[in-house]
Amino acid sequence: MVEIKYVPSICPYCGTGCGINFVVKDGKIIGVEPYKRHPVNEGKVCPKGNFGYQFINREDRLTTPLIKENGEFREASWDEALDLVANKLKEVSDEDPNKVGFYACARSPNENIYITQKLARVACGTQNVDHCARICHGPTVAGLATTFGSGAMTNGFDSIKEADYIFCIGSNNMEAHPLFGRKMIQAKQNGAKLVVLDPRFTPTAKIADEYVQFETGTDVALMNAMIKVIIDKGLQDDEFIANRTKGYEEMKEVVQKYDLDMASEITG
Ligand code: SF4
Numbered sequence: 001m002v003e004i005k006y007v008p009s010i011c012p013y014c015g016t017g018c019g020i021n022f023v024v025k026d027g028k029i030i031g032v033e034p035y036k037r038h039p040v041n042e043g044k045v046c047p048k049g050n051f052g053y054q055f056i057n058r059e060d061r062l063t064t065p066l067i068k069e070n071g072e073f074r075e076a077s078w079d080e081a082l083d084l085v086a087n088k089l090k091e092v093s094d095e096d097p098n099k100v101g102f103y104a105c106a107r108s109p110n111e112n113i114y115i116t117q118k119l120a121r122v123a124c125g126t127q128n129v130d131h132c133a134r135i136c137h138g139p140t141v142a143g144l145a146t147t148f149g150s151g152a153m154t155n156g157f158d159s160i161k162e163a164d165y166i167f168c169i170g171s172n173n174m175e176a177h178p179l180f181g182r183k184m185i186q187a188k189q190n191g192a193k194l195v196v197l198d199p200r201f202t203p204t205a206k207i208a209d210e211y212v213q214f215e216t217g218t219d220v221a222l223m224n225a226m227i228k229v230i231i232d233k234g235l236q237d238d239e240f241i242a243n244r245t246k247g248y249e250e251m252k253e254v255v256q257k258y259d260l261d262m263a264s265e266i267t268g
Contacts, residue, residue: 002026008035011049015107016157016179018045022053029053040157046178093124101128161186166194170219174203197222214267225263228255 006021011032019038023031032050036043055061065081066073076084093100102120104113113131120129133141141151148154160166160183174181181204188194188207196208199216214222230236231252241248 006033011045011052012107013048013052016040016177018049018179020045020049029056041179041182044179044182089124093126097125098128100124100126101130102126104129104131106131106133158183160184161190163187163192166192167197168194168204168208169197169223172198172200172202172204174207218267221258221263221266224255224258225260225267227251228258229260231255 002025005024007024009020009022011018011020018041019035021033021035022029023033032045032053034043034045035041041049065076065078067076067081067084068074089100100120102116102124104116108116117129120126137151144154145151157180160180166184166187168184173184184192184194184204185207188209193210194208195210195212196202196205197212197214197219198205199214201211201213205211212222
């Protein structure tokens with residue numbers, strides 16, 4: 001008799017943490033089914049979550065550690081591989097801790113990342129610990145920290161569906177972050193207005209109430225002109241500016257030259 005089981009789990013593909021049910025037949029994962037009560041994704045998954053299980057049963061998947069000797073890989077036991085790595089790490093960090101560096105994975109849970117930095121700092125005595133998110137998030141972390149005071153998202157993933165107005169610039173959530181795009185659709189169903197500004201008419205632009213197209217690389221002129229219009233028309237929130245912001249007067253100076261004609265010429 002064929003035995004099919006549904007095993008609740010968390011999609012391992014990205015940091016969103018969607019709940020999924022693996023469909024297991026004769027001890028082998030053969031598909032993914034919705035996990036409807038999961039609060040993050042409420043039964044929906046993106047294409048990566050739907051098909052990302054396929055690597056598990058691929059024939060070329062590594063299932064055992066490999067050690068390279070004389071230019072060739074050979075299979076090894078976990079004990080042998082771990083001993084080799086531990087001995088080499090000790091040898092090099094005893095010689096000079098700065099010769100060792102640790103590079104962590106963005107999909108690792110916080111606990112693993114915590115242990116990684118402990119291993120680097122305490123066991124090997126080095127400050128060389130980094131994270132792959134630096135490659136894709138270097139500019140966003142710096143920008144967010146300057147703008148919002150924190151280099152990370154300042155609100156909960158779920159709170160977007162409570163928004164009244166969503167201003168989305170240069171971000172194609174419906175394709176790039178479909179689960180987030182879904183929250184935007186829920187916000188729209190709750191009555192929010194969605195405005196999308198993007199050089200490309202993306203799937204996110206398609207669901208917008210208002211779409212603004214501009215030439216690639218002209219976002220700053222567009223934003224500056226919008227700020228100038230807001231100030232000229234007295235639409236700004238003075239109390240918020242006084243209590244929560246810095247450098248407002250300097251910014252006001254900067255945007256003075258961006259009238260609508262100039263911005264229109266730059267942004268197309
Ligand atoms: S967004 Fe997609 S890849 Fe990320 S956890 Fe959810 S289903 Fe998996």
